[in-house]
Amino acid sequence: MQPEKELITETALLEMANGIIKNHEDFIHGMHADSVEQKGEILVFKGEFFLGEDGTPTGKTMAVFNMFKLLAQQLSGKYRLR
Secondary structure (H helix, E strand, O other): OOOOOEEEOHHHHHHHHHHHHHHOOOOOOOOOEEEEEEEOOEEEEEEOOOOOOOOOOOOOHHHHHHHHHHHHHHHOOOEEEO
């Protein structure tokens, strides 16, 4: 049996997620989560992906993707959006 997840507001979860981002060793200036959605059991974080002028990925895009994936892995097991 899995432990019950704590209900949390989007605002509180984004504040927590952005704190994790800023304190992470792979932080890039300007990296932050703007929104979060509950997709089944997974929290999906969204924000700036540092795309090029033509809309293609840049060198920073993968770092942001990996950070949002890390947030989903760390926080989805503990929290559920209210």
